[in-house]
Amino acid sequence: MDTTKNDAVDAPTTSTEDLNVTVLGTGLMGGGIARTLAAAGFAVTAWNRTPAHAEPLRAYGVSVEPNLAAALADADVVLVVVYDAASVMDVLERGIGAAPAGAVWVQMxxxxxxxxxxxxxxxxxxxxxxxxxxxxxxxDQAENGALTLMAGGNPALFDQADPVLQAISVKIVHCGESVGSGSVVKLACNLWLACITSAACQSVELLKGEGVDPQLFLDVISGMTTDSPYAHLKGGKAITGDFSAQFEVNALLKDLGLVGEVMARRGFRTDLLDRQKALYDEVRAQGHGHDDVSAVALAFASPRDTPGLS
Incomplete structure (x- = not known):
C-alpha cells in the first residue's frame, strides 16, 4: 500500500504533544529527522554515540541526552537511524530494557x-x-520532512508511529507484514540510484571532455520520458564539482555490498552491480569516501579535468 500526504485518509488521532520521540543516531539523516520532528511540535530526544555530534540539535528544540537509557526512558516511538547492522544491534541490546514496554521501535x-x-x-x-x-x-529531504519510507512489519504497530512517520515523509509504501520486506525494496532502489547517478555523471563528463556545455544534457532530457529529478540533482553536482555530501560514497558502497549478499543468496547475476561497485570503489580510493555519490563523476573525468592528475 502506498500512502501519501495527499491521500484522502483519516488523520491520526494522536497529537504531536502526546508523543515522545527518541532519535538514536544524529548523522546526516537522523539529525535532519530530529529537526523536522521538533519543528512539527513533537517532544524529541536525540542520542548519538559521539554526544558532541548531537549538540547542535539543541538550537532546534531537541533535547540531547548523552546517556542511552535516559534518552529512551519516556519514549513512545524510537527511531533507529544508525549506520549498520552492528550499530542497530548494539543500541537494541543496550536500550530495549530502558524503553517503556509499549514503545514502538522503528528501524530505519x-x-x-x-x-x-x-x-x-x-x-x-x-x-x-x-x-x-x-x-x-x-x-535535504530529511531536513524538510520529504522522505519516502518503505515500511515492513506488523500493520497494527504502525498506528502508534504513524503521526511521527507522516511528519517526516511525503510517501509511505507498505511493502509487507514482515520486517525485511521494506529492506529488500530499499536495496533494489539503491541499486537503481547507483546506476542513474553514474550514468548521469558519465554523460556530464563526456560533454566536458568534448568541450560542450554539460548542462545541455540535462536541458535535453528535461520533461522527457527519460527524465529524472535525480539525474538533475547529481548531474548538477558533477557539473559544478560540488561533492558536499547528501549521500556518501561510503554509505552507498555499504548498501551495494548488501545488494550483493541478496543476489548471491538467489544466484542472481551481478555484472551490473559489480561494475557499479568498481566505479564507486575507484573514487573512494581517491579519497572521496565521505563525499557525495556524485563524486563518481571523477571516475569518468579526463586527466586534465581531475584534481591531482596530469
Missing part, C-alpha cells in the same frame, strides 16, 4: 534483508515492538 537503517530479520527476531525475544521504515531521500 539500511542493514540488509537477513540482518533486518535477525533484528526483528531479537526484538521479539525481548518483548519489544519493532517495525522497519527504510528511507529514500538524502539530507
Amino acid at each position: 537503517a539500511t542493514i540488509g534483508v537477513e540482518e533486518s530479520r535477525d533484528v526483528a527476531r531479537f526484538a521479539e525475544t525481548k518483548g519489544a515492538h519493532l517495525v522497519e521504515t527504510l528511507m529514500m531521500g538524502s539530507k
Whole structure:
C-alpha cells in the first residue's frame, strides 16, 4: 500500500504533544529527522554515540541526552537511524530494557534483508515492538520532512508511529507484514540510484571532455520520458564539482555490498552491480569516501579535468 500526504485518509488521532520521540543516531539523516520532528511540535530526544555530534540539535528544540537509557526512558516511538547492522544491534541490546514496554521501535537503517530479520527476531525475544521504515531521500529531504519510507512489519504497530512517520515523509509504501520486506525494496532502489547517478555523471563528463556545455544534457532530457529529478540533482553536482555530501560514497558502497549478499543468496547475476561497485570503489580510493555519490563523476573525468592528475 502506498500512502501519501495527499491521500484522502483519516488523520491520526494522536497529537504531536502526546508523543515522545527518541532519535538514536544524529548523522546526516537522523539529525535532519530530529529537526523536522521538533519543528512539527513533537517532544524529541536525540542520542548519538559521539554526544558532541548531537549538540547542535539543541538550537532546534531537541533535547540531547548523552546517556542511552535516559534518552529512551519516556519514549513512545524510537527511531533507529544508525549506520549498520552492528550499530542497530548494539543500541537494541543496550536500550530495549530502558524503553517503556509499549514503545514502538522503528528501524530505519539500511542493514540488509537477513540482518533486518535477525533484528526483528531479537526484538521479539525481548518483548519489544519493532517495525522497519527504510528511507529514500538524502539530507535535504530529511531536513524538510520529504522522505519516502518503505515500511515492513506488523500493520497494527504502525498506528502508534504513524503521526511521527507522516511528519517526516511525503510517501509511505507498505511493502509487507514482515520486517525485511521494506529492506529488500530499499536495496533494489539503491541499486537503481547507483546506476542513474553514474550514468548521469558519465554523460556530464563526456560533454566536458568534448568541450560542450554539460548542462545541455540535462536541458535535453528535461520533461522527457527519460527524465529524472535525480539525474538533475547529481548531474548538477558533477557539473559544478560540488561533492558536499547528501549521500556518501561510503554509505552507498555499504548498501551495494548488501545488494550483493541478496543476489548471491538467489544466484542472481551481478555484472551490473559489480561494475557499479568498481566505479564507486575507484573514487573512494581517491579519497572521496565521505563525499557525495556524485563524486563518481571523477571516475569518468579526463586527466586534465581531475584534481591531482596530469
